[in-house]
Amino acid sequence: MYKTFLSWRYLVTRRTNLIGIVGIFVAVAALIMILSIMTGFLEQTKAMVRGGLSDMVVLPPTRITQGPYRQDHLHTALDLLREDERIVAASPRLTYYAMLGLGGSRSYIDRKLTSDPTHGGRSVVEVVGVDSAGEWRLASSVLAANAALQGFNVEIPEFQDEQETSGFGPALRRDPHEDRPRATPVPFPEFPFTPPRGYMPDGRPKVACIVGEQLFHSLYLSVGDEITLVTMLPTEADEEGGGGIDAIKRAFVIAGTFRTQDNEMDGGRIYVPRAELADMLNDGRDYTEIVTKLVDFDTDAVALKADLETRLGELNLLDLDGPGGDPYPGQIRTWEDFRASLIGAIQNERVLMAIMLSLILVVAGFTIFSILTMMVTEKRRDIGILAAVGATPNGVLCTFLLIGFWNALLGSLLGCAIGVLGAIKIDTIEQWLSRTLNIQIFNRDVYYFDTIPSRVEPLPVTLIVGGAFLCTLMFAAIPAWRAGRLHPLEALRYE
Amino acid sequence: MNASDFTATSVAGQSAPTTVREDVLVASAVRKSFAIGDRRIEILHGVDLEVRNSESVALVGSSGAGKSTLLHILGLLDEPTEGSVSIRPAGSDQMVDGFGLDPTERARLRNAEIGFVFQFYHLLAELTAVENVLLPAMIAHGRGRYRKLKRELTARATEILVEFGLADRLAHRPPQLSGGERQRVALARALFNEPRVVIADEPTGNLDTATGERILELLFAEHQKREFSLLIVTHDERLARRCERTLFMEDGMIQADTSLPMPH
Numbered sequence A: 001m002y003k004t005f006l007s008w009r010y011l012v013t014r015r016t017n018l019i020g021i022v023g024i025f026v027a028v029a030a031l032i033m034i035l036s037i038m039t040g041f042l043e044q045t046k047a048m049v050r051g052g053l054s055d056m057v058v059l060p061p062t063r064i065t066q067g068p069y070r071q072d073h074l075h076t077a078l079d080l081l082r083e084d085e086r087i088v089a090a091s092p093r094l095t096y097y098a099m100l101g102l103g104g105s106r107s108y109i110d111r112k113l114t115s116d117p118t119h120g121g122r123s124v125v126e127v128v129g130v131d132s133a134g135e136w137r138l139a140s141s142v143l144a145a146n147a148a149l150q151g152f153n154v155e156i157p158e159f160q161d162e163q164e165t166s167g168f169g170p171a172l173r174r175d176p177h178e179d180r181p182r183a184t185p186v187p188f189p190e191f192p193f194t195p196p197r198g199y200m201p202d203g204r205p206k207v208a209c210i211v212g213e214q215l216f217h218s219l220y221l222s223v224g225d226e227i228t229l230v231t232m233l234p235t236e237a238d239e240e241g242g243g244g245i246d247a248i249k250r251a252f253v254i255a256g257t258f259r260t261q262d263n264e265m266d267g268g269r270i271y272v273p274r275a276e277l278a279d280m281l282n283d284g285r286d287y288t289e290i291v292t293k294l295v296d297f298d299t300d301a302v303a304l305k306a307d308l309e310t311r312l313g314e315l316n317l318l319d320l321d322g323p324g325g326d327p328y329p330g331q332i333r334t335w336e337d338f339r340a341s342l343i344g345a346i347q348n349e350r351v352l353m354a355i356m357l358s359l360i361l362v363v364a365g366f367t368i369f370s371i372l373t374m375m376v377t378e379k380r381r382d383i384g385i386l387a388a389v390g391a392t393p394n395g396v397l398c399t400f401l402l403i404g405f406w407n408a409l410l411g412s413l414l415g416c417a418i419g420v421l422g423a424i425k426i427d428t429i430e431q432w433l434s435r436t437l438n439i440q441i442f443n444r445d446v447y448y449f450d451t452i453p454s455r456v457e458p459l460p461v462t463l464i465v466g467g468a469f470l471c472t473l474m475f476a477a478i479p480a481w482r483a484g485r486l487h488p489l490e491a492l493r494y495e
Numbered sequence B: 001m002n003a004s005d006f007t008a009t010s011v012a013g014q015s016a017p018t019t020v021r022e023d024v025l026v027a028s029a030v031r032k033s034f035a036i037g038d039r040r041i042e043i044l045h046g047v048d049l050e051v052r053n054s055e056s057v058a059l060v061g062s063s064g065a066g067k068s069t070l071l072h073i074l075g076l077l078d079e080p081t082e083g084s085v086s087i088r089p090a091g092s093d094q095m096v097d098g099f100g101l102d103p104t105e106r107a108r109l110r111n112a113e114i115g116f117v118f119q120f121y122h123l124l125a126e127l128t129a130v131e132n133v134l135l136p137a138m139i140a141h142g143r144g145r146y147r148k149l150k151r152e153l154t155a156r157a158t159e160i161l162v163e164f165g166l167a168d169r170l171a172h173r174p175p176q177l178s179g180g181e182r183q184r185v186a187l188a189r190a191l192f193n194e195p196r197v198v199i200a201d202e203p204t205g206n207l208d209t210a211t212g213e214r215i216l217e218l219l220f221a222e223h224q225k226r227e228f229s230l231l232i233v234t235h236d237e238r239l240a241r242r243c244e245r246t247l248f249m250e251d252g253m254i255q256a257d258t259s260l261p262m263p264h
Helices: A002-013 A016-050 A070-083 A104-115 A134-151 A166-171 A213-218 A272-281 A297-314 A340-378 A382-390 A393-424 A427-435 A458-485 A488-493 B005-013 B067-074 B103-113 B129-140 B141-164 B179-192 B207-226 B237-242
Strands: A056-059 A087-101 A123-130 A207-212 A228-233 A243-256 A269-273 A287-293 A331-334 B022-037 B040-050 B054-061 B083-085 B113-115 B196-203 B229-233 B245-250 B253-259
Touching: A002 A016, A002 A070, A002 A393, A016 A340, A016 A393, A016 A427, A016 A458, A056 A297, A070 A087, A070 A272, A070 A297, A087 A104, A087 A272, A123 A228, A123 A272, A123 B022, A166 A243, A166 A287, A207 A213, A213 A243, A228 A272, A243 A272, A269 A272, A269 B141, A269 B179, A272 B067, A287 A297, A297 A331, A340 A382, A340 A393, A340 A458, A382 A488, A393 A427, A393 A458, A393 B103, B022 B067, B022 B229, B040 B067, B040 B083, B040 B229, B040 B253, B054 B067, B054 B237, B067 B229, B103 B113, B103 B129, B113 B179, B113 B245, B141 B179, B179 B196, B207 B229, B207 B237
Parallel strands: A123 A269, A207 A243, B054 B229, B054 B245, B113 B196, B196 B229
Antiparallel strands: A056 A287, A056 A331, A087 A123, A087 A228, A087 A287, A207 A269, A228 A243, B022 B040, B022 B083, B245 B253
């Protein structure tokens, strides 16, 4: 009985204990907050970089995509993919890179973009030709409705397009970033390539394109503007053995913007209809990859990837062994493969941060160690008195260990509560601090997040609290053991 | 003060009680030596001592004679190099060898059968007067039992302190008490578990004469009332005279065992 009673009394009457409790509390709270922010950051980044990516991409070799039977191969591959129960949808896509030109009254922007090193790369965009089945669906349903009126039953075929296989659909429907008021999402996401309202072409109407919100914003573009995509196309070797490069260009009209939340995509991607891009390139290719959406990426991705590699390999649609002289034998990549280095870097950063911050716990443990060592020295006479009135050596040890226990318990619990609360309210705290100190602590433009991401996960919080508790108890055990070993007479003689 | 002073006084005093009482505390051939470097210093050279039930014994002697060392060994706080110390627990026919027990059992025996009163009070500064008195009971009982008995024990501690004239000092902490008040609290603590033996080491050594006298009156009154055996180490001749027996220590041995007249 006396152990709990005395340890608590020592705790509340000796203010030095407060330092120990505060030390543990700060360490635990800081660890929880930092790890929660890092976890939130990782998740947000994953979601962000996944934004425009599909779950899994099949990249057939060029001999397939450029060969004479490319359409047959495409349908074989699409059938195979669409029949798999683990795949929700699959659609072909054509990707190419091009330079962006505005021309006309905005040629000064072109000059700036092509000659200013600070804008390096900004004029090069990834042109993605995608399928949009909205019109087909509409036409089919109208047809089916008409047929039904006339007493026929027409089954509407299933269309699978880019909106179902990648982040294209959500990117079209996402609200613009609040710092980019000029961004203008397309009015009908189901029909994304509808020319803008009031489009008055000067000559032949241009096909619509959808521009990344950040690119749109940085180039001061507007809906209805015409932009020109310029790219180069290698030609076959001529008779003398020399190769040629042709420059090709095509103008598009901007129908609206999309927002994936991935800086790289929103600042450097343009969606156009796949057929239009194939027509522009006219190099015998009308798709470069097949994008797929999985039912459950986390569960199926690894097995499905291996499965597809085997099955597409058997159909001769993938040359994974690398023969045939094709420098690009084809491959299957998941969205994580595309962003492996970024995700890996953040994960590493999180682990490193946790390790470094754990040192704070050790420091807090040392604080407890020194406070208790000081207390054992200060309370030597008390230890003698306790022995004289019948306390056992183990009883004395427990009394001092319990002081460490209270420190650990209060510090950890308080740290847990404040840490979790801080992690949840980090945005409010940051805004208050920014206002109070008149500095911008979190630049939302740099990270492209509207709020500081933070996610409190029970397991890390439990591990941190448990770790802090055990660490403190371990540090407290040494002085407590010394107190238990103290000879009662030496203790009594101490003045 | 020396042995002859006490012999002279005893002649003029009353005779010692004649009834034969059982031994409560027995020390046999107790030796204690310390090693300092290569040298071995022997403090106690084979002390034999019996303290009987309800008896008051004064242990006197010059500084360095080994009184305190003997007292600590008798109180089971320090182990002898040789010899044994036995205690008869309350309600038992058997003597228990204190140093034949493991440290935990020895601590329990000390808690139940021995009460200490120190010259410097030795109260815990963080506890109130009542809590200091309750400390031996807290140690004696487990958490559950203590909780059950807490009300009763607290009432008893309060009662003793009130009896000792500390009614308005119950919730005071030692630094808020005078020397005499502290010693009364220490005395109450020593008596709280109703030990068979109370060992007092210069209980008035740190007090002025008047306060010391009041403490002694209290101590001897309780001794009469509770019938514990009292062993006092003192330099004070008048205090020694109040005890039934006086043991004179010199050079680590008991040189004289004299029955002294009771002053009142």
